[in-house]
Amino acid sequence: MFWITGILGLALGLSPFAMGFANHGIALRASLVLGVMVVAVSLIGLASKPMDKRWEYWALGLFGLTTFIAPFIFGYARHAQSLWAGLFVGAALMLASLWASQTPPEMSAHH
Numbered sequence: 001m002f003w004i005t006g007i008l009g010l011a012l013g014l015s016p017f018a019m020g021f022a023n024h025g026i027a028l029r030a031s032l033v034l035g036v037m038v039v040a041v042s043l044i045g046l047a048s049k050p051m052d053k054r055w056e057y058w059a060l061g062l063f064g065l066t067t068f069i070a071p072f073i074f075g076y077a078r079h080a081q082s083l084w085a086g087l088f089v090g091a092a093l094m095l096a097s098l099w100a101s102q103t104p105p106e107m108s109a110h111h
Contacts, residue, residue, distance in 0.1 A: 001100040002045035005060050005093060009038025012067065012089045019081040026074045027082035034067050038093065057101040064093025 013035025016022040038060065045056040068090025071077040 001096055002042045002056070005096055006039050006042035006046070008089050008092055008096070009035045009042055011035075012038060012085065015085040015089070016082070019085055021076075021079055021082040021085075024076055024079055024082060027071070027076040027079060030067075030070045030074060030076075031082070031085065034063055034070070038063050038067075054101070057097045061094055061097035061101070064090045064095075064097060066090070067093060 013032050015035075016024070016028045016031050021027050041056050041059045041063070045060075048056070067086050070090075071079075071083045071086045077083045
């Protein structure tokens with residue numbers, strides 16, 4: 001699971017440049033900061049023991065929720081590209097976190 005969330009974090013961090021909203025200050029900063037945080041937690045999750053991953057699931061779920069609502073809170077929801085990037089990555093992070101937190105440890109040992 002953590003390699004998937006790492007890719008999502010990377011996509012979030014690169015989305016302002018790839019989707020053309022790098023000139024929208026707060027959208028750029030939110031995407032970069034949240035993307036770096038998601039990648040960092042994903043790397044920690046990949047490096048830790050399978051039984052020690054409970055906090056990473058919660059953190060990634062919280063980052064997903066934050067990413068999902070950030071366009072509305074910070075006022076850049078009117079920019080379609082940044083809105084859809086936030087909604088898609090945020091929802092994907094929340095779903096991945098929920099799925100991983102419900103998977104028995106013996107099945108999730110190879111995330």
